[in-house]
Amino acid sequence: MDILFLLIPISLAFVVLIAVILNWAVRSGQYDDMEKPRHDILLDEDDRPPPRDRDQ
Amino acid sequence: MQGNENQDPVCFHCGQLLPAGNRLDVEIDGASKPMCCHGCKAAAETIVACGLDRFYRMRAGGTPRPDAPPGRDAARYVAFDDPILQRRFVSARPDGRVEAALLLDGVVCAACCWLIEHRIAGLAGMDTIAVNYATLTARVRWDPARLKFSAILAAIAQLGYHAAPYDATVADRQLIRERTAQLRRIAMAGLFGMQIMMLSLGLYLGADGGVDPGLADLFRWAALLLVLPILSYSAQPFFRGTLRDLRVQRLGMDVPVALGIAIAFAGSVHALLTGRGDVYFDSIAMFVFILLCGRYVEFTVRRQSAAQWDRLQRIQPATATRIRMNAGDAMDEEVVPVSALQVGDQVRIRPGEVVPVDGEITTGTSSVNEALLTGESLPVTRGPGAAVLGGSINVESPLCVQVSRISDQSRLAQISRLARDVETTKPALDTLASRVASRFIVRLLMIAAGVALFWWFRDPARWVPITVSVLVITCPCALALAAPAALTAATGNLLRQGLLVRRAHAVETLARVTLFVFDKTGTLTNGELRLSHVDAAAGTDGDAALNLAAALEAGSAHPVGHALRKAARGPLPHAVQVRNFTGAGVAGSVAGREYFLGTAAFVQRMTGVAPSAGGVVDNGNADPATRIVLGSGAGTLATFHLCDTLRNGAVELIRNLARQGLGVRLLSGDGHAAVAAVAAGLEIGHAEPDLLPEQKVARLQQWRADSEVICMVGDGVNDAPVLAAAHVSVAMGGGADLARANADIILLENWLDALRAGIHVARRTLDIMRQNVTWAIAYNIIAVPLAAAGQVTPWMAALGMSLSSLLVVLNAARLART
DSSP: OTTHHHHHHHHHHHHHHHHHHHHHHHHTTTTSOSSSHHHHHHHSOTTSOOSSOOOO | OOTTOOSOOBOTTTOOBOOSSOOEEEEETTEEEEESSHHHHHHHHHHHHTTOTTHHHHOOSOOOOOSSOHHHHHHHHGGGGOHHHHTTTEEEOTTSOEEEEEEEESOOSHHHHHHHHHHHHTSTTEEEEEEETTTTEEEEEEOTTTOOHHHHHHHHHHTTOEEEEOOOOHHHHHHHHHHHHHHHHHHHHHHHHHHHHHHHHHHHHTTTTTSOHHHHHHHHHHHHHHHHHIIIIITHHHHHHHHHHHHTTOOOTHHHHHHHHHHHHHHHHHHHHHTOSOOOHHHHHHHHHHHHHHHHHHHHHHHHHHHHHHHHGGGSOSEEEEEEEOTTSOEEEEEEEGGGOOTTOEEEEOTTOBOOSEEEEEEOOEEEEOHHHHOOOSOEEEOTTOEEOTTOEEOSSOEEEEEEEOGGGSHHHHHHHHHHHHHHHSOOOOOHHHHHHHHHHHHHHHHHHHHHHHHHHHOGGGHHHHHHHHHHHTOTHHHHHHHHHHHHHHHHHHHHTTEEEOSTHHHHHHHHOOEEEEOIIIIIEEEEEEEEEEEEOTTOOHHHHHHHHHHHTTTOOSHHHHHHHHHOOSOOOOEEEEEEETTTEEEEEETTEEEEEEOHHHHHHHHSSOOOGGGOOOOSOSOGGGEEEEEETTEEEEEEEEEEEEOTTHHHHHHHHHHTTOEEEEEOSSOHHHHHHHHHHHTOSEEEOSOOHHHHHHHHHHHHHTTOOEEEEEOSGGGHHHHHHSSEEEEETTSOHHHHHHOSEEETTOOTHHHHHHHHHHHHHHHHHHHHHHHHHHHHHHHHHHHHTTOSOHHHHHHHHHHHHHHHHHHHHHHHHO
8 A cells, every 4th residue: 555655646746737738728728619620620631731830 | 594403593602592684603613603693703713713612512501692792892991901990909919920800700610610711821921810610700810011901801701701800898808818717717626626536535435444544644635735726726716705795794605615615624734733633625625616617607608698799899880981072073982990980971881881870861862771770670761861870781772971970979879878777777686596595694604603612612622623514514505506506407498499598587587577578570570571462453463463563673672572572473574674763662664564663652653543453542551661552554453462470489479478367568669550450469458559669668667666577578779778677588589689688588599489488497497496495495404403513524514515415406407308
C-alpha cells in the first residue's frame, strides 16, 4: 500500500495538468462551435490544399 | 422543360420557381442549370469561378436568393469603410491587421459556412475567416492596406448571404465572458470534486480503522489540496453573492451555502490539524458542483433572450443612401451611416430596402410594408407628403424621403423603449419555491446558531461537527433544486411540443392563468390573404376570370397577387403591357383584350361602368383591400373576395379553454367587421376592435386589477408592450423579432393547439414543484432534529442530502418523459 504515497501525489499533478488543459480549451474557444467542425472534415477535399493555413 | 421533369422548373441556385420568359443559365458540373434571376446567376457564376461548385453537391436545403446583381452591392457597403463607423466594430491588432465579427443571415447548413469561408479566404489581403455555425457569426481578420471591409461584405452578399458587422455592446461581451467563466467553474468543480470523491470513498470504506492512519492522513491532505481550487475559484459566486446580500441586509440562497461551505471547511481543517473529527471536503465539492449546474441552466435561458435582442437590432439598416442637390440641379448620391443622418436630409429608398429612419415622402409613390411596426400585414400605399416609419419595407417603387426623426427617436426605437419600460415595471412574481426558501433560510440559520450554542456549552469538542451536520443535512440543495429541476424538465418537454420557454417564471404562471387574451391578425389568423369565393358576372366563367386575374398579377409581389396566383388552377394566359397603378390595381392585355384588376373604384374609373358583378352591390362596409374586381371594356367580369384565414388549431384551442372555464378575450387593432367575424367564428364572447397598443395595455391593467392572471397571445412589434403587460406572454414563432424578444413563451410552429398541451404540462410542473418543495421541507423537519441531537454523523448527513436532492431531481424528470 506504500505505493499510494507516491501515486496520490502523482494523481494530484495529473489533475492540475488536466485542469490547465481544460482551461486552455475553454479559453481558446474549442467549445464555441460544436456543429461545424464535424462537417468540415467531409467538406474539405484532400486533392486540393485548403486556401490558406490557419494560424494555429 | 424536358419530359421527365413533371415538377415545375425551379432555379438551381435558390430553388424558387422560374419566371416565365427569359431564360438564364449557368454551366455547373458540365451541365447547364437554369437560374431565376440575375442575382442567382451572378452568385452561381462566382461560386463556379472560384472553384467552389462542390457546394451544390454538399448543401442541405435551399440557398438564399441574392437580392441584386453584384454591381450594386459594392456601393451599398462603401459606407462601412468610414473610419468613424468602423470604430464601433473593427478592432486593430498589434501586427497591423484588423479584426471584426460579422452576423450572417441566410446560412442554413454547414455547406453554407464552407462556401463563405472558402470564398472569403480567397480574397487578397484576407488573413483568416472562421465561421461559427452555432452562433451564425464569422470572425474575420484582414490587412486593411490590401483589402477594404466593404469588399468582404460585398463578397458575402454576392454569394447570396447577408453579412452585417456585429456591433457587440459592452453588455454582450460581458455576457459571453460570464458564460465562459461559469463553464470553467463547473468543469473545475466537477474535475476536482471527482478526485475528492475517490479519496473520500477510501476513507468511508476504511472508517472502522481498516486503513493505515498515515494513509488516511495522506488522503485527507490530498483532499484539502483538491478542495482549495473549488473554494477559491468555483465557489466564488456564492461568497460574492453572500457579501452582496449582507451589504444590503437580506438573506438569499447564497448565505447558508456560503456559511455551510465556510464552516465545513474550517471544521475540516481544524479536524485535520488536531487529528480529531471528520473531514467534509467531499460534501463541499458536491454541493458547489450541483448548485453551479443549476445556475448555468438559468443563465443559458437569460442569454438566449439577449441574443434575440441582438438580432432584432438588424431590422434597422446600418446605412442609408443620402441624396444631395448639386449646383446645376444634378443629384448626388452617397451611402452614409444611418447615425449620420440629420433631420431634413433626403434619403433614397429602393424597392426591397428597409426604411432607415422615420420621414416624409417627397417624391415617389409605393406600397410600404409596416407589418413589424403596426402589425398590419398588408402593405399600405404611401405617396408624396405621407409619413413612412423606420423599420418598414419599401415594396414596389423607389422613394425619396425627407428625414423627420433621427434613428434614436424613431417609432421603432420608441416601441422598443416602451416594451422595456413595461418590462422593468412588471411586478416581480415571487415563485412559490423562493418564497418558501427565503423564510426557510432564516429558520435554518437560527436553528444552526442555536444548535452551535447549545453544543458549545454542552460538549465543546462536538459543536463543529454537529453544526456542520445540521448545515449539511439541511443544505438547501433539495429546496434550491425543487423549482429549477422541475422547470428545466418542463422546458425540455415543452420544447418538444413546439413551445420555447424564454423566462423561467412563464411555466409556473401559465399554470395559474385564468384569462387568455388574444390578438387577431397573425395570431388567431394566419395574417395572409386567401381567396374565399368568386362572384362572377352573368355569362362569365369564374375559373376563367380567376386565371385572367392571376395572369395580370403574375409579376406582382403584393399579397393580393399572391393569393390570386395561389388560387388559380390550370395554365395561365399570358398578359402583356401590364401596367401597375400603385394602391389601385393593374391593367394589361390578354389575347388582345384590355383588362383591369383592382379596387372597385379603380375598375369603375378605367372602364366607366359601375361594378355590380353577379348582383353584388357595393355595400361599402367591406375592406376594399379584400375585394378585388376584374373588369374589361364591357364592364365588370368578376369580384374576388379575399379573406384572412383562421390559424390551424385556433378553434380547438379556444373551445378547449372555454370548456375548462377559463376566460377568453380578443383585443385587436383591426376594424370592427373583421374582428366580429373572427370572434363569431371562434365563439369568443368578448372582442374589442380598433384598439391602439396603449389602450390594449390599459385593458390588461384593468383586468389585472380584477385579480385575473392574464396570458396574452400575440404577434407583431406593436404587441410587444401589450405582451409585456400580461402576467405571461406567448408569441408566434413566425412573428416579428421584437415580439419574440418580449414574449415569455414562443410557439415555434405557429400551431396554436400546442398551447393547450403547454398549459397541461405547466400545471403538472406546478404540481411536481409543490411535491418537491413539500418533500424538501418534510425531509428537513425529520432530519434537523436528528442532526441537532447529534444523532447524524456527517457522512450520513451528506448521504441524506444527496438522496433528498436525487429524489427531487428524479421526480422532476418525470416531466421530461411525457
